[in-house]
Amino acid sequence: MENTHNFFMPKTNLIGVGSIKDLPNELLGWKLNKALIVTDKNMIKLGYLEKIEVMLKNLFITYDIFDGILHPNSTVSFVEEGLTYFDKLFRRAYNLVISIGGGSVHDCAKAIAAVAANGGSITDYEGYNKITQPAVPHIAINTTAGSASEITMFAIITDESRKVKMSIAAPNILPFISVNDPMFMATMPQDITASSGIDVVSHSVESYISTEASPMTDTLALGAIELVFNYLRRAYVNGNDLEAREQMMYANVMAGMAFNNAGLGYIHAMAHQLGGSHNQGHGNYNGILLPYVLQFNAESVPEKRLVNLAEAMGEKADSKPEAVEKIGMAIKKLCSDIKIPSGLKMMGIEKNELETFSQNALKDIAALTNPRKGTLQDIISIYEAAM
Template identity: 45%
Template sequence: MTTSTFFIPSVNMIGAGCLAEAATTMKGYGYKHALIVTDNVLNKIGVVAKVQALLSDMSIKSAVYDGTHPNPTTINVAEGLEILRQHQSDCVISLGGGSPHDCAKGIALVAANGGDIRDYEGVDQSAKPQLPLISINTTAGTASEMTRFCIITDVDRHIKMAIVDKHVTPILSVNDPELMAGMPKGLTAATGMDALTHAVEAYVSIAANPITDACALKAVTMISQSLRHAVENGNNMEARETMAYAQFLAGMAFNNASLGYVHAMAHQLGGFYDLPHGVCNAVLLPHVQIFNAKVSAARLKDIAAAMGVDVSKMNDQQGADACIAEIRKLAKDVNIPAGLTELNVKEEDLPTLATNALKDACGFTNPIQATHEEIVAIFKAAM
């Protein structure tokens, strides 16, 4: 076994009502002025005001940047940075799902290191820790509140940059399922399938280790048991809390074992067509695993078992087939689109998307390396 390093925020709070506890912890850290990075929906429905009131009670002033786009851009990072500098904020709070978290990471990283967010594309390109980041999560999916991954769309190149950097890890993550109750069905489904993708890709990754394996398989089981319930009834707090833990476990897995071609390919679809990340992952997941089954059948069989399939009488290939069938069934049950054609992906764009996917850092840990033709073929199969 090769050596492994395990990255995770130093403090992580999970469970109904933990938001108030987080505000007290922030006071203890001695911060005076926070920049809250969020989106306009969370601002409109009053979630931002709720967080600001909690901070105010702790004598922490706050400014708000609510311009985060669903696929956060280089422009969003620059705009947020401008507000941070105006107010001389000493910490950043991200509030929302993966988009505000990633945007906030970009802002906090450039605030401390200077330059432009594009300078940090790739792995560990920054010299010093970002401004302290507290991530308050409102979705059960991306796990961006606890990872060292930051995905930013470069508006000039129309690609998503993968910034994988130990310095973008938040110092405190907060998963309060009470903040997740209002999530619409479509978002619950997409973010839940994103979490499943994290767990599956981490489990078949060439960088997997016993810690990430344990996290990934437990996440798969919990998502299989709870995602349908969370989508069906958003106020089912037991399902919401289970999904909050599951997506966190999946985050622990991929934050350390990394990902694979599902993410490398989904990033291109998101950057090129501005599509929802979780939906792209969900559509691509079975097709990439069919490709991976050539070398990962035994691991995919383990995932089928974690999803509740009786694999005792199956060989590895049958187990892999059962895993792929079960993933498709879950996606269909939560109303994920059947293919990329429904998302208006154009066949003539596939060669360009494949070229960019092969450059994405997430693909380097896929269990088997693909040619350009093979990536195009997977995209085609997913149409």
């Protein structure tokens, strides 16, 4: 009986303090002449763009800058605006896309690179493996420890017309090179540190109990959880704590490697719907939903796996019920310590929206690898419990 677990990630991953200095060496043999930089105005203000501009100039690579990522959830309109830079009227022939920022910037860059090479609209590619041609080569320079978009084949793009976050997944949108240098993460504000950090936990938990989990992804997921529980509070309290930033960076990469290859579950399927409608921090939704989704999934997850999750969070449990309870308490305590809202109502979610959210959540590709299959009423009940 076949049981394949193929493993996808970028060809080259530059990781660690000072790793950005290795990027020019990676580009020397590429024979590039023009790049499109995708970023946001905050990255420009912080001086991160300038560092990359110096590198490109030294390599005689010309570039244009698209800084139209205006909020933390990339949209179809952002992608379409970025694609205007590829308009033949301007005779721009980019052979490289560089994203500088967090998950929203990387997702938008992936979408731009994919449509530039495949044609059509990004809405044509919602779902799994619909991008059949390789995207324009993409380098993702990461500045947050959370989404892991810089190393994954996923892009989350909000379709404003439907108020739905589209999940787009295909190996052809994997960046060629990822850069995770904690020096670029020291300026992350507290709220982004918190939201992106709890996102790492949700990636790890979901990949560990996914129907596509493997020994490789298990090891990465548990290791990432342990790092988050040891270092996220420190990074939140003191953004200049470089050790904490570096360890959270490793947690982000490890969790990204895990879910990129094992998949996710209902936490993300449900959170995507909230973000598509309310346009708030994705990680906050995940942190709120996590204990309630885990409680729903528990009956389909072996006891040993739940005990292992609790242990990675620093909790000892001797039974499945005890593990579920202690995991829930550990997550809620961490969320409280880093000021994640305690309920969906605090984030403006209304009860009359839950049925529509639930219908769309069941269609989200993240739901495919959830360990327990739920009904529409099951999903509504989870949302209600998390209010």
